[in-house]
Amino acid sequence: MHKTKTIEPFFSPKSIAVIGASNTKGKVGYTIFANMKKAETKNVYPVNPKYGNVQGKKAYASVSAIRKKIDLAIIALPPQIVPDSLEECMKNSVKAVIIVSAGFSEVGEETLTKKISALIKKYPKTRVMGPNCVGVMNIRSKIDTTFFERSRMEIPKKGTLSFISQSGALGSMILDWVATQQFGVNKFASYGNAMDIDEADLLEYFGEDPKTKVITVYLEGARDGRKFFNIAKKVSKTTPIIVLKGGKSDETRKAASSHTGSLAGSSDVYNAVFRQSGIIQADDLLDLFNIAKLLEKEPLPKGNRVLVITNGGGFGIVAADQIISHGLKLAKLSKKSEDELKAALPRASIGNPIDLLGDADIESYKKAIGAAQKDKNVDIIMVLVLFNLPTIEAKKIMSLKKARASAAKPTVVCAIGSDYTKKYMKKIEKAGFTTFNYPSVAAKALKEMVSYAAYLKKTR
DSSP: OOHHHHHHHHHSOSSEEEETOOSSTTSHHHHHHHHHTTSSOOOEEEEOTTOSEETTEEOBSSSGGGOSOOSEEEEOSOGGGHHHHHHHHHHTTOSEEEEOOOOSGGGTOOHHHHHHHHHHHHOTTSEEEOSSSOEEEETTTTEEOOOOOGGGSOOOOEEEEEEEESOHHHHHHHHHHHTTSSSOEEEEEEOTTOSSSOHHHHHHHHHTOTTOSEEEEEESOOSSHHHHHHHHHHHTTTSOEEEEESOOSHHHHHHHHHHHSOOOOOHHHHHHHHHHHTOEEOSSHHHHHHHHHHHHHSOOOSSSEEEEEESOHHHHHHHHHHHHHTTOEEOOOOHHHHHHHHHHOTTSBOSSSEEOOTTOOHHHHHHHHHHHHHOTTOSEEEEEOOTTSTTOOGGGGGGHHHHHHTOOSOEEEEOOOSHHHHHHHHHHHHTTOEEESOHHHHHHHHHHHHHHHHHHHHHO
């Protein structure tokens, strides 16, 4: 069986056992079972010899006692009894096991770690994620092995972005934040100490997943550098990979090593690996998902020439400076486009930026965007809007939807302002545009998109 097929039971199990399921609120086993009860599959079994029932469902003393085939088991037990529980799962041919329990190599514990390692070698047909992880989420099927309290965080909407995180806590924070954004999530995996399933396995799996369009990764250290490089190089040719590397300095490398027991390694080595394998490297969490949002929603550009369209001259100049500072170029409109726009918008300043002036309305923007879409000298369109000017009418914003749908070029909208502006930005998002709060953030994301497009062109 191909390795990526052995990972599928983590995300699409037909039967699940929660080992350590509890009736006591506040315990990890309580939250995991409460979350898993909401999954599309109803074959979710609590395993705990202390109880006859767990949260209204019949409890079992062991996995063996269930007497049904189990695809996925989640172990939430004290570390000293984890190896015995894992072995029982393996002897009962459980396809996938997630060990959420901590207290292994990340704290220097050797005996229990060696026992788990020996079991993984002895029973290779059972794939293991963890220990010291929160496991997986599949937004579509509501599979959720995490112990994140649903009342304390939002679940992202369905999308095409999949997220791999070496850190479970960081993963929960990001998922909560992503739920407030305009893009959605397909699947999430936190793999912890990576004793079996590692970041490269998950990259390969998501690279073959038809519902994953972009892969984002928080990585402290690759378990097998050569394997990671080879798989990333293969996957990046079809699916963009964006990585935020934790542990870049000497001080934080030590913290990363104790966090998940990972080999953080030299930043120079990782930088070279990322560059040569086509991985996009993010500077911070905001950068990670701004780049992802752009790659998820927009077509890849043919070049690096950006046209700015604005109804505020100063705003346009600031944006143009940011575009140039990130290594992109300002597009020069063709003579034909200039003449057409001068005839259609006689009061506007036709150049780059195109300044539609303070009394511009939605029709003015439609004309400018339409001309930019047709002009072969323009690769990317950046639209800047001051929504607090009286001529921008909310009821006419959706008329931009047709213009956006026909665009074959990345087209982003930037606007800065208070709640009034935010309300209008949501309307722009509904019209199909990718939005950013600041031109500098958009320019950085566009720069990475251009670099990725150039990498693909070079490797094909």
